[in-house]
Amino acid sequence: MDQVLYSTPDNPAPENRTEGFFETHDGHQLRYAVFRSSGQIAKGTVVILHGRNEYIEKYFETIRDLTAKGLWVATFDLRGQGGSSRLMKRRNHGHIRRFADYERDLDTFLEKVVLPDTRLPFYLLAHSTGGLIALSAAPYLATRIDRMVLSAPFIGLTGQSASPRVIRALAGTLTAVGLGFLPLTSKLKEPNFSDNPLTSDEHRFERNVAMMKAYPELTLGPPTARWLIEAFRTMDRVTSPYHLFSITIPTIVIAPTRDGVVPYTAQERLSRYFRAGQLVPINGARHEIFQERDIYRAAALAAFHAFIPGSDAEENQDVAALGT
Numbered sequence: 001m002d003q004v005l006y007s008t009p010d011n012p013a014p015e016n017r018t019e020g021f022f023e024t025h026d027g028h029q030l031r032y033a034v035f036r037s038s039g040q041i042a043k044g045t046v047v048i049l050h051g052r053n054e055y056i057e058k059y060f061e062t063i064r065d066l067t068a069k070g071l072w073v074a075t076f077d078l079r080g081q082g083g084s085s086r087l088m089k090r091r092n093h094g095h096i097r098r099f100a101d102y103e104r105d106l107d108t109f110l111e112k113v114v115l116p117d118t119r120l121p122f123y124l125l126a127h128s129t130g131g132l133i134a135l136s137a138a139p140y141l142a143t144r145i146d147r148m149v150l151s152a153p154f155i156g157l158t159g160q161s162a163s164p165r166v167i168r169a170l171a172g173t174l175t176a177v178g179l180g181f182l183p184l185t186s187k188l189k190e191p192n193f194s195d196n197p198l199t200s201d202e203h204r205f206e207r208n209v210a211m212m213k214a215y216p217e218l219t220l221g222p223p224t225a226r227w228l229i230e231a232f233r234t235m236d237r238v239t240s241p242y243h244l245f246s247i248t249i250p251t252i253v254i255a256p257t258r259d260g261v262v263p264y265t266a267q268e269r270l271s272r273y274f275r276a277g278q279l280v281p282i283n284g285a286r287h288e289i290f291q292e293r294d295i296y297r298a299a300a301l302a303a304f305h306a307f308i309p310g311s312d313a314e315e316n317q318d319v320a321a322l323g324t
Contacts, residue, residue, distance in 0.1 A: 004083070005033060006057055006215045010207045013057070014064050022112045024079065024105050031056065031083035032076035032113055037067040042119035043310045047145075048075035049106065049130030051154070051288075052094060053220040055082030057211055061204075062290045065301060070310075071123075074114050078129070079105055081220050092221035093183055099230040103137040110144055123308055124249075127151040128262065128287070131253075132231065135238040138247040148251040149304050150277075151289050152259055155235050156266030159197050164232075171228035180226030197260025199286050201293040208291065239266075241273045251277040252307050254300050256285035256292075 004019040019033040033056050036042070046066050048059055055077050063073045077084040079102070080095055087095045096102065114122060124145045126134035131153025134141075138148065157164045170184055191209045199205050212219050223231075237243055251274065255267035264281075271279035280303045282289060285296035292300075 004031060006211070006218070008207075008210050008214050011057060011060055011211055014060055014067065016067075018117065021084075022076070022109065024101075024108055026101070028079050028085040028087075030076050030079060030085065030105060030109070032074070032109065034113065034117055035063050035067055035073040037070050037072055039070045041070075042072050043070040044121045044123055044146075044308070045072040045074055045114060045118040046123045046125050046308075047110070047114060048073060049124065049126035049133055050075070050078055050082070051128030051130055052078075052223065053081060054078075054127070055218045057215075057218070058208060059290070069305060071308075072118050074109075074118050076105075076109050076113075078102060082218050088181060088224075091217070092219070093181070094220040094223040094227050095181060096224075096227045096230055099133075099136065099234045102133045106133060106137055107140075115144075121146040121309075124148045125151070125304070126153070127290070128154045129231070131155075132234055132238065135243075135247070136234055138249055138251075139243070142248050145249055147308060148249050149307060150251060150253045151300065152256055152262050152287050153253060153267065153270070154231065154262055155239055155270055156263045157261070158263045159260040167228060168232050171225040171232070174225035175229045180229070181224055183222040183224050184228070185222050197286060198288040199291045199293075200284075200296075201291065204291045239270060239273075244270070244274045244277070247274070247276050249276060250307075252280050252303060253277055254280045254282060254289055254303055256287060256289050256296070257281050257283050258285060259287045261287040 005013045007013045014035050017033055017035045021029040021031055023029060056075055066073050080087040122145050124134055131150040134148055134150060135153060174180055174182055193202050193205045253267055253271055255264055257264050268279060271277055282296050282299050285292050289300040290297060
């Protein structure tokens with residue numbers, strides 16, 4: 001059997017796991033893994049939805065944190081990235097035909113892997129693009145997902161050389177003329193800790209860079225125009241008061257106040273109209289909260305455990321007070 005998950009000396013794969021591939025509605029193979037806690041009685045299963053250009057290996061540390069609290073973890077690489085089927089001949093292009101395909105993949109994962117092979121109740125931990133997917137699918141997940149934790153959900157864009165309005169216009173034009181498969185830029189920036197918008201933790205940053213260099217086949221380059229326009233349209237829909245009112249799953253939005261990818265103000269605005277959601281700001285943190293320095297990461301994990309019933313939070317504190 002070919003290797004499914006990968007490790008580096010600084011990022012070994014957790015034990016007590018099942019891994020493999022499941023098939024989507026349109027025939028793609030998506031890589032997944034289920035990690036079991038060591039306790040005899042599982043306290044539920046956390047389904048992790050990744051951000052763009054992420055993969056299972058990036059969450060090994062967080063998976064250990066969750067399984068140590070008695071939770072199981074089930075996760076998969078989104079279509080077109082990580083160890084899952086790529087959608088284009090140029091493997092490094094981040095592409096999607098329809099954003100709804102992400103939602104159908106989540107539904108398939110729940111039906112084929114999570115429901116038969118893991119333990120109730122089910123919780124959702126979704127980061128960035130995963131948070132956008134979760135928000136979009138949430139009205140239909142209420143019968144299966146008990147609670148959601150959204151980490152810096154991708155509901156806006158900042159920190160780019162062009163404004164979001166210009167990016168949207170260019171992506172829309174290329175898509176409209178049949179060139180949606182093209183990225184808006186061909187430049188691949190070398191990862192550099194000094195100016196990265198993702199984390200202030202140099203060790204975790206370099207650990208992720210080492211994984212990317214060891215297994216470049218897991219990584220992506222810039223998104224295509226079609227990917228961008230599909231994401232923008234989904235942002236518009238999920239941030240509308242009508243859509244937010246239709247979500248009944250209890251939710252917290254863990255929002256880093258120094259997010260260099262998604263504007264903090266957009267996450268704050270989301271919470272105003274999100275009747276089932278509550279904002280948990282993490283002051284000083286950057287976009288990838290679970291790859292951040294211990295002081296920020298611990299606050300995010302404390303918020304998660306205080307919100308998830310039975311996950312052995314050491315302090316049953318009000319999540320609204322965290323990060324202040």
